[in-house]
Amino acid sequence: MSAAPILEVRDLDLFYGDAAALEDVALDVGAGEIVAIIGANGAGKSSLIRTIHGIEKPRRGRILFKGQDIAGWPSHRVADLGIGQVAEGRQIFAGLTVEENLDVGGFLPRGRATRARNRDRVYALFPRLAERRGQHAGTMSGGEQQMLAIGRCLMGEPELIMFDEPSLGLAPAIVQEVFGIIEQLNRDGITVILVEQNVAVSLKLAGRAYVLENGRIVLSGTGQELLDHEGVRQAYLGM
Ligand SMILES: Nc1ncnc2c1ncn2[C@@H]1O[C@H](COP(=O)(O)OP(=O)(O)OP(=O)(O)O)[C@@H](O)[C@H]1O
Numbered sequence: 221m222s223a224a225p226i227l228e229v230r231d232l233d234l235f236y237g238d239a240a241a242l243e244d245v246a247l248d249v250g251a252g253e254i255v256a257i258i259g260a261n262g263a264g265k266s267s268l269i270r271t272i273h274g275i276e277k278p279r280r281g282r283i284l285f286k287g288q289d290i291a292g293w294p295s296h297r298v299a300d301l302g303i304g305q306v307a308e309g310r311q312i313f314a315g316l317t318v319e320e321n322l323d324v325g326g327f328l329p330r331g332r333a334t335r336a337r338n339r340d341r342v343y344a345l346f347p348r349l350a351e352r353r354g355q356h357a358g359t360m361s362g363g364e365q366q367m368l369a370i371g372r373c374l375m376g377e378p379e380l381i382m383f384d385e386p387s388l389g390l391a392p393a394i395v396q397e398v399f400g401i402i403e404q405l406n407r408d409g410i411t412v413i414l415v416e417q418n419v420a421v422s423l424k425l426a427g428r429a430y431v432l433e434n435g436r437i438v439l440s441g442t443g444q445e446l447l448d449h450e451g452v453r454q455a456y457l458g459m
């Protein structure tokens with residue numbers, strides 16, 4: 221990591237009841253990086269994102285965002301500091317229109333004053349959403365709903381976005397489009413944490429990556445180093 225760290229996680233433990241979901245997790249994300257987190261089902265990837273975002277409370281550890289320890293903060297304060305997340309399963313409001321969903325995303329103090337401008341930006345990035353601004357979100361296709369989830373996140377003007385399985389359940393052409401959007405947002409200056417079942421693609425996209433196994437970071441390196449790593453190839457790339 222060459223850039224200044226925007227996020228530093230240290231000594232992070234998360235428990236669900238008596239069961240440890242994250243143990244002693246440490247990672248760094250540099251400003252402007254794309255960092256991938258890979259791991260098997262149940263490894264703790266979503267738990268890590270949810271803990272960073274304040275949805276789960278860690279038992280121990282520090283989560284430094286631009287040097288400030290946000291561990292244990294409520295999610296809305298984390299979002300208001302500039303950390304966005306696009307959750308697994310997208311979690312849009314099905315009964316609201318496209319535009320109403322975006323307005324919910326623009327409700328944070330952070331994005332409130334600039335809501336109209338941010339909405340225009342989202343519509344420029346996703347013309348399909350502009351065409352369908354009055355449509356109920358629940359009637360949109362899976363790909364459109366993923367675009368909406370990303371758009372809603374952008375309404376909060378995040379500096380860092382954590383994506384949890386953004387390609388899940390999407391057709392290959394749409395998957396390419398979603399990854400293209402993630403790359404474009406990164407080029408525009410947004411730092412990215414990417415959790416993705418599609419390990420080959422995510423390691424190609426990522427500058428660096430971490431491997432999570434049973435709640436612990438067991439390996440890290442550049443995307444290319446992990447693509448070439450024998451253990452990673454066997455466990456996650458089926459080679
Ligand atoms: N709310 C919860 N209550 C209790 N246990 C949970 C909860 N959420 C997750 N777990 C458990 O924590 C562990 C890590 O789950 P998590 O969802 O973080 O894994 P993951 O790496 O995202 O998996 P997947 O690839 O299937 O999405 C699993 O054993 C899971 O059963």
Ligand SMILES: [Mg+2]
Binds near residue numbers: 265266267308384
């Ligand atoms: Mg998950």
